[in-house]
Amino acid sequence: MKKSLMYRTAACAIAATLAGAPAVVQAQTAAPARAAADEPSGMEEIIVTAQKREEKLSRAPLAVTALTGDALARKRIVDASSLAASVPSFNFGTYGGTARLAIRGIGFNSINAGAEGRVAYYTDSVYYSRPATALSGFFDVARIEILRGPQGTLYGRNATGGALNVITADPTKDLSGYYTQTIGNYNAFTEKGAISGPLSDALSARLAVKIVNRDGYGKNVVSGNDVDNAATQSVRAKLRYEGADDLRITAAFDYHHENDRNFGGHYGGQAYPAVFPIMLATLLSRADLGGPIPPTIRDYASVMDPSNHRTFYGASVTIDKGLSFADLKSITAYRYSKYSDSYPDGVGDATPLTNAERSRQYSQELQLSGDTESFKWVGGVYLFHERINGQVNIPLGVALLNLLGIPAPASPNGYTRGYWAGGTATTDTAAAYGQLTWKITPELELTGGLRYAWERHKKSDANQFSLDPYISPNPDPTSAGYNNVGGTGRSTEYSTTPKLTLSYLFGADDTIYVTVAKGYKSGGFDLGAVQPAYDPETLWDYEAGLKTRMLGGRIQANLAAFYYDYKNLQVSVIRGQTVFTQNAAKARSYGVEAEVQALLAQGLRLDLSGSYLNAKFKRFITSNTDLTGAPVLDYAGNTLPQSPKYHGQVGLEYSFDLARGSLRFRGDVNYTSRVHFSPFNIRTLSQGEYTKVDLSADYTSESGKWQIGAFVKNLTDKTTVASATANSFLASNSLLSYLDPPRTYGGYVTVRF
Helix, strand or coil, rough: CCHHHHHHHHHHHHHHHHHHHCCCCCCCHHHHHHCCHHCCCCCCCCCEEEECEEEEEECEEECCEEHHHHHHHHCCCCCCCCCCHHHCCCEEEEECCCCEEEEECEEECCCCCCCCCCCCECCCCEEEHHHHHCCCCCCCEEEEEEEEECCCCCCCCCCCCEEEEEEEECCCCEEEEEEEEECCCCCCEEEEEEEEEEECCCCEECCCCCCEEEECCCCECCCEECCCEEEEEEEEEEEECCCCEEEEEEEEEEEEEEEECCCCCEEEEECCCCCCCCCCCHHHHHHHHHCCHHHCCCCCCCCHHHHHHHHEEEEEEECCCCCCCCCCCCEEEEEEEEEEEEEEECEECEEEEEEEEEEEEEEEEEEEECCCCCCCEEEEEEEEEEEEEEEEEEEEEEHHHCCCCCCCCCCCCEEEEEEEEEEEEEEEEEEEEEEEEEEECCCCEEEEEEEEEEEEEEEEEEEEEEEEECCCCCCCCHHHHHHHHCCCEEEEEEEEEEEEEEEEECCCCCCEEEEEEEEEEECEEECCCCCCCCEEEEEEEEEEEEEEEECCCCCEEEEEEEEEEEEEEEEEECCCCCEEEEEEEECEEEEEEEEEEEECCCCEEEEEEEEEEEEEEEEEEECCCCCCCCCCCECCCCECCCCCCCCEEEEEEEEECCEEEEEEEEEEEEEEEEEEEECCHHHHHCCCEEEEEEEEEEEEECCCEEEEEEEEECCCCCCCCEEECCHHHHHHCCCEEECCCCCEEEEEEEEEE
């Protein structure tokens, strides 16, 4: 309550400052719609930093989607989940409060503590290693860049699928700011705003705040409390010094906090109804820790409410210095993340699940870049250190075990210790990289890049499966089921990730390119698996692309085609009661992607994006680890998880002038074909094809100082599953499902100065 009051006070202070401020309109995050009469003859060219230097989006020879702060506001994109519909070949899911980002079928499917994703997530050039942090949402954003394809040379480890760069708004030299109040269904209240301006001739600052409070999308019918609600607070401060000697220093601090009942898994039916047709909780009374099936998939029927507690914060210092022959940049950063999510594990209260993780990371990057008549180049070194403590805890109800014929002693709270896995791991990385572009002619460029990296992993972990009474916190080292034999170890790996690109400029803003590049995801340990390290996985990308602007810039089209050769895949399997990662598979993937933006007429804009993806295992010899005693088979030909064959969006926007302002209407339709969540392609563990519709309208005053609008997302109220997993036999092979938001609607007002 005190923290919420603190953030609301900061938001109100921003609003009060805006109310009395001079009317100086700035181009900034959440900028107003341009009046139809002022519509440019062509679309504005976006400048991106995807290759760690500024360049036009139409000239960047790689598959990258860039969305400005204005585009994010028009499409109501507030987090990675809502971003997915606007990016070709991009899929989003969750598991226990961690984000599952996937690009071109290369995603994140581990359920172990301490695991890392295959899509690198950055904010202001700082790598966020923990997948949970990608759920904290976007605010005060200047631009988002999504790089598709392996980015091993410039971004390094864990960018096998690509990279997502969030670039936040910087301090301004003139006083400026905004405040937005949004009210919606489910009693949703969102306040966000920023104030920016000079502190002296050389020093400027920016403060941004976002607060979200929302009732739940479902109910716990036993406790009466909402579930999947939201109570989050975020703040970011930036301080920038710009000296006369071509020196710029930017210091940033951010903090994010959540305390709600969000991110819990829901009972989605039986994963294998032919094997286990009923939810075991239906055979247990409430007193025996069971419970009925919830009335809808969005509800719970549990004595235990889901809980979500998380705190993320960090600080960074970026130094840019112009030299006589190059530009030097230093990025020093520290990140802290801690979260704990608890919820019933699909069978009433009989198997409550807790995922918890705490991480501290330090990173240092030095870059040197230059541009001459014949060459463009960038090189650098990167250092990274992280220490993680994580665990998974699943006590088992005594009544459930007795029902299954498993003898269990009496316990004062009705639980045995059940399953626990966890420990501590550290990762150290050092890398050197370089990328050189040779301007063979004014139109033809050849780019070569190489990264060499060293990485070391160390861990100390244990696991436990015990039917002793659960009378003190897990783990219990004196329990017969406690195992830490082989729970300490280290591994060292080396990687070389090259890239070669040939690009040709056949018009002022028309580029064609071909690329061969390698990416890798680092190896490591599963915390709690008590096994040797698994190896890195590698991917070779063969890609061609076309970028063109036509009719005076009124049409922008970006096309890409690719083929992936994917080896040494890290796949999660279950042995006994323990989840392991093993290098057990090969895969290939190919597809095409398209993005088109067109100004059809004065004030009328069309946005199109789409992808075709064919991502299959070439070899995957294993048994279905969801089922006890399943035979060993080769699952070659199965579709990779999070790899919909078709994905696309159509957006139409019309704006026109009124007497004292402008009005804009927008509609978006997005389609996704079937998405599998399991490598075994079980139909119950998938989301069928669906189409969703979003609508919005807003009015902007003639001065641009204020704006009002209304919106509805998921107009037809489709219930879709973001990800799902099958519980073990002890949890009746029930389906644990994580859901996308239902229909949401509301209105907002924004004031600017």
